[in-house]
Amino acid sequence: MRIDCPYCGERDAQEFVYRGDASLMRPESEDGMADYVYLRDNLAGPMTEHWYHAQGCRTWIAVTRDTTTHAMLGAIFARDGVR
Amino acid sequence: MKGYCRYFGREATAQPLGFMTHFSILSLARNALSRHSGWQPTWRDAVPKDGYDVIIIGGGGHGLATAYYLAAVHGITNVAVLEKGWIGGGNAGRNTTIIRSNYLLPGNAPFYEWSMKLWEGLEQELNYNAMVSQRGVLNLVHSDAQRDAAARRGNGMRLHGVDAELLDVDGVRKLAPFLDFDQARFPIMGGLHQPRGGTARHDAVVWGFARGASDRGVDIVQNCEVRGFLRDATGTVVGVETSRGLIRAGKVGMAVAGNSSRIAALADLRLPIESHVLQAFVSEGLKPVIPGVITFGAGHFYISQSDKGGLVFGGDIDGYNSYAQRGNLPVVEDVCEGGMAVMPMIGRVRLLRSWGGIMDMSMDGSPIIDRTPIDGLYLNAGWCYGGFKATPASGRCFAHLLATDRAHETAAAYRLDRFRTGHLIDEKGQGAQPNLH
Amino acid sequence: MADLLVEQLSGFGLATIMARKGVSGMAIGMALGVEAPAQPAFCRGENNLALIGTGAGSWFAHTDMVSPAWHTALRDRLAELASVSDQSDGYMLIRLSGEDARTVLQRGAAIDFHPEVFAPGAAATTVIAHIGVVIWRRDDDARGRPKYEIATFRSYFDSFRRWLDHTAAAL
Ligand SMILES: Cc1cc2nc3c(=O)[nH]c(=O)nc-3n(C[C@H](O)[C@H](O)[C@H](O)COP(=O)(O)OP(=O)(O)OC[C@H]3O[C@@H](n4cnc5c(N)ncnc54)[C@H](O)[C@@H]3O)c2cc1C
Numbered sequence: 001m002r003i004d005c006p007y008c009g010e011r012d013a014q015e016f017v018y019r020g021d022a023s024l025m026r027p028e029s030e031d032g033m034a035d036y037v038y039l040r041d042n043l044a045g046p047m048t049e050h051w052y053h054a055q056g057c058r059t060w061i062a063v064t065r066d067t068t069t070h071a072m073l074g075a076i077f078a079r080d081g082v083r
Numbered sequence: 084m085k086g087y088c089r090y091f092g093r094e095a096t097a098q099p100l101g102f103m104t105h106f107s108i109l110s111l112a113r114n115a116l117s118r119h120s121g122w123q124p125t126w127r128d129a130v131p132k133d134g135y136d137v138i139i140i141g142g143g144g145h146g147l148a149t150a151y152y153l154a155a156v157h158g159i160t161n162v163a164v165l166e167k168g169w170i171g172g173g174n175a176g177r178n179t180t181i182i183r184s185n186y187l188l189p190g191n192a193p194f195y196e197w198s199m200k201l202w203e204g205l206e207q208e209l210n211y212n213a214m215v216s217q218r219g220v221l222n223l224v225h226s227d228a229q230r231d232a233a234a235r236r237g238n239g240m241r242l243h244g245v246d247a248e249l250l251d252v253d254g255v256r257k258l259a260p261f262l263d264f265d266q267a268r269f270p271i272m273g274g275l276h277q278p279r280g281g282t283a284r285h286d287a288v289v290w291g292f293a294r295g296a297s298d299r300g301v302d303i304v305q306n307c308e309v310r311g312f313l314r315d316a317t318g319t320v321v322g323v324e325t326s327r328g329l330i331r332a333g334k335v336g337m338a339v340a341g342n343s344s345r346i347a348a349l350a351d352l353r354l355p356i357e358s359h360v361l362q363a364f365v366s367e368g369l370k371p372v373i374p375g376v377i378t379f380g381a382g383h384f385y386i387s388q389s390d391k392g393g394l395v396f397g398g399d400i401d402g403y404n405s406y407a408q409r410g411n412l413p414v415v416e417d418v419c420e421g422g423m424a425v426m427p428m429i430g431r432v433r434l435l436r437s438w439g440g441i442m443d444m445s446m447d448g449s450p451i452i453d454r455t456p457i458d459g460l461y462l463n464a465g466w467c468y469g470g471f472k473a474t475p476a477s478g479r480c481f482a483h484l485l486a487t488d489r490a491h492e493t494a495a496a497y498r499l500d501r502f503r504t505g506h507l508i509d510e511k512g513q514g515a516q517p518n519l520h
Numbered sequence: 521m522a523d524l525l526v527e528q529l530s531g532f533g534l535a536t537i538m539a540r541k542g543v544s545g546m547a548i549g550m551a552l553g554v555e556a557p558a559q560p561a562f563c564r565g566e567n568n569l570a571l572i573g574t575g576a577g578s579w580f581a582h583t584d585m586v587s588p589a590w591h592t593a594l595r596d597r598l599a600e601l602a603s604v605s606d607q608s609d610g611y612m613l614i615r616l617s618g619e620d621a622r623t624v625l626q627r628g629a630a631i632d633f634h635p636e637v638f639a640p641g642a643a644a645t646t647v648i649a650h651i652g653v654v655i656w657r658r659d660d661d662a663r664g665r666p667k668y669e670i671a672t673f674r675s676y677f678d679s680f681r682r683w684l685d686h687t688a689a690a691l
């Protein structure tokens with residue numbers, strides 16, 4: 001699996017740390033906090049997720065990847081917004 | 084209707100109840116005389132009926148064990164197991180077959196120990212050789228801190244009535260003299276040994292439970308994918324939509340391991356689960372070299388030797404969400420490095436095969452056996468990469484839940500709402516980060 | 521015979537530059553009189569100062585010949601623009617040159633060192649033998665052979681050196 005880092009270019013996924021679903025939004029209040037921390041859509045198919053390029057540019061990126069095939073569908077800097 | 088029975092590797096037509104052969108010296112001798120051409124399929128490949136008292140989704144170890152115990156313990160036999168592929172084609176047929184009960188926490192220890200006890204009697208109960216082999220599970224320790232942790236775990240186990248021995252270096256040397264004891268970075272300082280742990284033959288476990296269930300009238304339906312739920316006006320689940328039509332049910336239990344979130348989503352349910360890929364490896368066959376199960380404490384590597392002689396080993400999950408049933412090379416490298424660090428003698432062994440399975444990684448690393456917020460729908464999931472050893476107890480407890488609507492006492496902690504209430508069972512203390520459990 | 525020259529460099533200066541929020545590479549480059557590349561690249565300017573792109577909004581400042589005031593001078597010139605941290609003692613630098621230098625690197629890092637992709641002025645932050653490295657390619661030597669420099673953390677240097685010696689020995 002190779003991830004096309006927007007800064008470094010295509011790199012082995014081994015250089016990255018995985019953080020999971022990028023669509024989760026921290027709730028404003030206590031309500032919804034348990035859901036936010038524990039519940040996941042756990043999508044089968046295209047999913048946008050956070051990866052940290054720990055062994056490269058040390059930037060968080062948002063990668064869209066098909067979880068059923070591992071095909072890479074695009075990556076942007078996480079700070080440029082996923083939602 | 085034609086089906087495929089894996090055990091005898093040939094086509095079998097569906098037959099009436101009670102035809103299955105039971106194994107004995109006598110039946111062996113009789114069939115040896117007829118050059119083994121007289122064996123019958125071990126279980127019945129059924130065509131789905133219009134409805135059942137209970138439907139189990141998923142023909143893995145857990146689903147089949149649940150159906151077996153529903154029939155054998157609770158007398159509920161109007162049951163179907165619906166499997167989208169062939170039984171045992173999921174994690175049940177892909178795991179590294181380690182069974183153990185070396186758990187620390189109160190919610191887990193009694194459950195896994197009960198499972199171990201069920202393993203110990205399983206072959207008699209099923210009249211089926213599941214090749215349960217209590218060859219011991221040895222967890223190596225490589226630092227003072229790890230030894231302290233092992234002592235704590237061992238004490239916890241003994242308090243729960245589980246066998247555990249803390250070994251010093253000499254003790255480990257007696258069991259496994261071939262280890263690299265003086266490895267510069269991770270010297271071996273001892274180990275925690277559970278002599279009653281070991282391995283079982285995964286496929287045989289599936290077939291044994293399948294035969295036991297089938298014998299008692301359970302319908303095992305293969306190539307039958309569940310694609311939706313049938314709900315009544317109150318939202319209660321009253322059946323399933325499948326690739327082979329609509330089937331009604333009094334109750335529906337999910338035991339679909341890595342696919343739990345997908346099935347739950349069909350009922351608009353979100354679960355505290357992520358699906359991750361775990362790889363496993365087997366080498367060419369060798370003469371006996373590895374006496375039991377050995378795990379490396381400084382990395383993630385575990386190994387045993389199958390009765391055929393292959394070294395069966397694995398390590399960490401790949402670490403990213405996946406439904407692909409295959410992993411990537413970095414973990415292959417990592418697992419092999421772990422192996423080389425602890426037993427360099429395997430360096431010249433050739434790898435025969437590697438494969439992957441999809442783990443239902445829960446948010447605290449422990450399973451869920453509970454009702455769901457939806458009436459009629461029951462959940463058995465979150466087994467992470469340790470659910471094979473749980474197969475008998477999981478089946479017993481899920482059957483109990485389905486039959487009585489109450490949690491079995493040994494599985495009472497495996498509640499779905501524990502994530503909300505804070506009663507987590509986090510053996511590793513990692514928090515809500517499934518890829519670290 | 522392998523054509524590989526391995527030099528452990530000394531006397532260099534190395535500092536990390538992290539742009540403050542909203543500060544562009546352009547502003548950093550202007551302040552230092554050398555282009556601050558927006559990509560992973562090695563750009564050399566006046567006064568023996570080079571900037572190597574290590575991430576979005578971050579660079580290595582590098583000089584072949586460090587002076588006692590080098591780092592404080594950098595910091596002063598980037599006041600309000602970026603945080604500067606002296607790493608001259610934190611990293612070790614190794615130079616690989618010769619016809620076989622590329623082969624050696626290619627055996628360690630999973631990135632493409634083909635000259636069309638990794639020409640003089642290219643740079644990359646990646647791993648070799650699990651050890652984090654920043655690699656940049658300088659101008660070819662007088663005989664047209666490639667010249668790479670590799671920065672590793674000082675505490676990992678012995679391990680890196682072991683990888684390098686083994687790999688070079690297998691050429
Ligand atoms: C590589 C690997 C190594 C492992 N090693 C160990 C180990 O050493 N020890 C241990 O204790 N555990 C181990 N495990 C974990 C263990 O295998 C699992 O936790 C356990 O098998 C899960 O329960 P199961 O057998 O019911 O799952 P499965 O066999 O996966 O059963 C689930 C079934 O559901 C079916 N299904 C899915 N969706 C549908 C649908 N829509 N309709 C109908 N059917 C459906 C699937 O096809 C599958 O057959 C390992 C797992 C893997 C992958």
Ligand SMILES: [Zn+2]
Nearest residue numbers: 005008053057
């Ligand atoms: Zn990057």
